[in-house]
Amino acid sequence: MSPQYLQLRRLRIIFRRHGPEALVWRRRIAIVGGAILIGLIALLFAELADWGNAKFRALYAHWWWAPLLITPLGFAAIVWLTNRFAPVAKGSGIPQVMAATKNPEAALSTLVSLRAAIAKFVLTIGALLIGASVGREGPTVQIAAAVMGRIHKIFRIPLRSSVYIAGGAAGVAAAFNTPLAGVAFAIEELAAAYEQRMTLLVMAAVLIAGMVSLGVAGDYIYFGAMRQTLGLSQAIIATPIAGIVGGLAGGLFSRLMLDAGTIQWQPFARLRDRPLLFAGACGVVVAVLGSFSGLTWGTGYDTANSIISGGSVPAWFGAAKFVSTLATAISGIPGGIFAPSLSIGAGIGDLLRSILPGYPPGAVVLLGMVAYFTGVVRAPLTAVIIISETTASRGLMMPLLAAAVVGEFSAQFICKEKLYHGLSRRFLPAEKPSSV
Incomplete structure (x- = not known):
């Protein structure tokens, strides 16, 4: 082969490996x-x-x-x-x-x-x-x-x-x-x-x-800026309380979500075997709670934003949103639980600030949010970063992280399995039993 041919071939190889089509x-x-x-x-x-x-x-x-x-x-x-x-x-x-x-x-x-x-x-x-x-x-x-x-x-x-x-x-x-x-x-x-x-x-x-x-x-902040911080003595008291309460509540949500697909209690199982009837029954729960509270509809973003900003909600809001979100999630309709979980966490935070008078209310609400969210999804780092970035509350990073860690630990007493990992197995092909 001529040197010219070899050079041309080399160039073609280089172009194929490193050119626009590579x-x-x-x-x-x-x-x-x-x-x-x-x-x-x-x-x-x-x-x-x-x-x-x-x-x-x-x-x-x-x-x-x-x-x-x-x-x-x-x-x-x-x-x-x-x-x-x-x-x-x-x-x-x-x-x-x-x-x-x-x-x-x-x-x-x-x-x-x-x-x-x-x-x-x-x-x-x-x-x-x-x-x-x-x-x-x-x-x-x-x-x-x-x-x-x-x-x-x-x-x-x-x-x-x-x-x-x-x-x-x-x-x-x-x-x-x-x-x-x-x-x-x-x-x-x-x-x-x-x-x-x-x-x-x-x-x-x-x-x-x-x-x-x-x-x-634009450079917007999801929930708006919240600049309140906690003193060391306040953080030492508020963080474990929020972590335990929020984590247990989040773990309960995960446990109920996972059990809803497998529970064999006959009345519930029979209803679950009729998807449209079951969805309609879940819709009745959501409709009744929403119609008589006016607060549990949709994502819950507006209510959570109001609570963070200092607004008040009835003491039962967190529990009502919990039930409404659970009924929606097990019904089988498409939709996520991130935003509703943050709203439930805000409701828990609102309860916590009523038992911690004198503490910065917005900061206490965020502790409830991060603890509950961690209890549900069992991803403390993600929870802390989401709360911190969506509220620009960088001065609360350490209390938020502590509440998230306590929340994850507490949630394990109610639900050992991570929610999304447990749900993901339902979308995997069933393993065939091995023949002996």
């Missing part, structure tokens, strides 16, 4: 493009979710009795649509992404398919339109993982679990406008083993999605 460049384009798209979709989702919440509240304000009809029927209709068109879209969405990491290639056509993502998007907004106690953050994780997976498939990039982890983390960052929380969530919840090779993918996706959110929506 895998490394296609992967980078997929990461950047996917993260930008996730940021935009998360913002659109947030806007439409707020619109759905506002429309329902306007309906309730005009006809207080209307939800007693609309909510139960709406629950049954959404469960029928979910079971008929996208069964994997039910519930939060985070367990589905966890299950998807076990078999990334197969999951792209099932757990994180575009069909599931579209159904999740539309039906979660529908759930808010009928007053369900749901949040959009968990659904954003499933939608974001589906987007990231599809983009990688379009660019002919082999799918790995890190693709879904990065997409889900970017969804959290864009949903809360909290990039650090996205990284923490990827480490604590989505990744059973955080591999070094996925570090760049996760960081890049989270930061780009966060920048898109900041660029379009």
Whole structure:
């Protein structure tokens, strides 16, 4: 062979390995493009979710009795649509992404398919339109993982679990406008083993999605700035109290959520075997609580924001929101529990500040929120960062972390298993018994 031919062949090999068509460049384009798209979709989702919440509240304000009809029927209709068109879209969405990491290639056509993502998007907004106690953050994780997976498939990039982890983390960052929380969530919840090779993918996706959110929506703080702090003596007393109360309550929620799918008590089991009737019964619970309280509808964001800012709610608010959120979560309709859990935690914090007079009220409320949220999701680092970033309460980092640690420890006395990990197994194929 001539030297010219060998040189040309060498150049072709280099171009194939390092040129625009090379895998490394296609992967980078997929990461950047996917993260930008996730940021935009998360913002659109947030806007439409707020619109759905506002429309329902306007309906309730005009006809207080209307939800007693609309909510139960709406629950049954959404469960029928979910079971008929996208069964994997039910519930939060985070367990589905966890299950998807076990078999990334197969999951792209099932757990994180575009069909599931579209159904999740539309039906979660529908759930808010009928007053369900749901949040959009968990659904954003499933939608974001589906987007990231599809983009990688379009660019002919082999799918790995890190693709879904990065997409889900970017969804959290864009949903809360909290990039650090996205990284923490990827480490604590989505990744059973955080591999070094996925570090760049996760960081890049989270930061780009966060920048898109900041660029379009502005540098807003989710719950508004809360600058109160606790003195050392106050923190020593308030932190363990909040951690124990919030952690036990969060552990109870997780235990009831997990047991609802397996409990064999005959009246409940018979009702559960009739999905539409069961959903309608859950809708009745949500409608009755909401109609007579006026506070337990939707995400609970407005109520939590009011409590943090110093507003008061009835002592029973936390318990009522707890029951409303539990009824919604076990009904089978699509929707997350992040925002409602923060609202329940705020209600617990409101109770705590009534027994801790003289303490900074906003700070006590945040301790209740972080403890309850940790008790539910069992991810203390994520909980602390979310509360800190959504309230700009950096002066409370150490008390928040202490309350979260106590909350996680306390929750284990009620529920040994982590909620999302337990729910994720329901989306995995059943293991076949081995033949002897």
